[in-house]
Amino acid sequence: MNIEEYDEQLKKAVEFHGELCGGIAIGTKLGMYGLELLGLELNKRHKNLIVILENERCTADGIQAVTKCSLGKRSLKQVYYGRFAATFCNMDTGEAYRVSDADANKKVKTKETREEMVERFRSTPPEELFNVEKVKVKFKDGQKPGDAHATAWCSVCGEKVTDNYHLVRDGKAICRACAEESYYEVIE
Ligand SMILES: [Zn+2]
Numbered sequence: 285m286n287i288e289e290y291d292e293q294l295k296k297a298v299e300f301h302g303e304l305c306g307g308i309a310i311g312t313k314l315g316m317y318g319l320e321l322l323g324l325e326l327n328k329r330h331k332n333l334i335v336i337l338e339n340e341r342c343t344a345d346g347i348q349a350v351t352k353c354s355l356g357k358r359s360l361k362q363v364y365y366g367r368f369a370a371t372f373c374n375m376d377t378g379e380a381y382r383v384s385d386a387d388a389n390k391k392v393k394t395k396e397t398r399e400e401m402v403e404r405f406r407s408t409p410p411e412e413l414f415n416v417e418k419v420k421v422k423f424k425d426g427q428k429p430g431d432a433h434a435t436a437w438c439s440v441c442g443e444k445v446t447d448n449y450h451l452v453r454d455g456k457a458i459c460r461a462c463a464e465e466s467y468y469e470v471i472e
C-alpha cells in the first residue's frame with residue numbers, strides 16, 4: 285500500500301462522502317488494509333467480498349467507497365455496535381479479518397489538526413494504525429448474496445418478507461416489525 289494509491293482512494297472516498305474529514309482518512313486506510321489482508325485488488329468489485337461495518341460514522345463511507353461493497357448488493361452489512369471496526373470476509377474461502385481503529389480505542393486523544401490527522405493516516409503503515417483479528421464470521425441463513433432466500437407473508441400485517449427475515453410464532457410467519465418493537469409508529 286503506497287501513498288499514491290492512498291491519495292487515489294482518498295479522492296474517491298471524499299467524492300462519495302462529500303467532504304474530507306478525519307473519518308474518511310481513517311476509513312480509506314482501513315478499507316485498503318482490509319482488501320490487502322485478503323489479497324484483493326483495489327478499484328475492482330469483488331463478488332466474493334462481504335464487509336461488515338460496526339458503526340455508521342464517516343469511516344463507514346470511506347470503507348464503502350474503497351471496497352465498492354454496497355447494501356443493495358448485499359455485500360455490505362451494518363451491525364450497529366458503535367465500535368470503530370469492520371470485518372472483511374472472503375466468501376469463497378471463509379477467510380475473514382476484523383480490523384479495528386487503534387486510535388479510537390484510546391481514552392486520551394492525540395491532539396492534532398484535521399490536516400495532521402489526514403497526513404498521519406496517509407503516511408503511517410496500516411499495521412501501526414489498526415489491530416487485526418483473524419475471525420470466523422457466523423452468517424445467518426439468508427444473509428448471503430445471490431438469489432432471494434425464503435420468502436414469507438406476515439400473518440399480522442400481510443406484507444411480504446424476503447430473505448428469511450421473518451420469524452415464526454405459533455407456527456405462523458410474522459415480520460420483525462409486528463413481532464418486536466417497531467422503529468416507527470403509524471400516525472396517519
Ligand atoms: Zn465526515
Ligand SMILES: [Zn+2]
Pocket residue numbers: 438439440441442443458459460461462463
Ligand atoms: Zn407484519
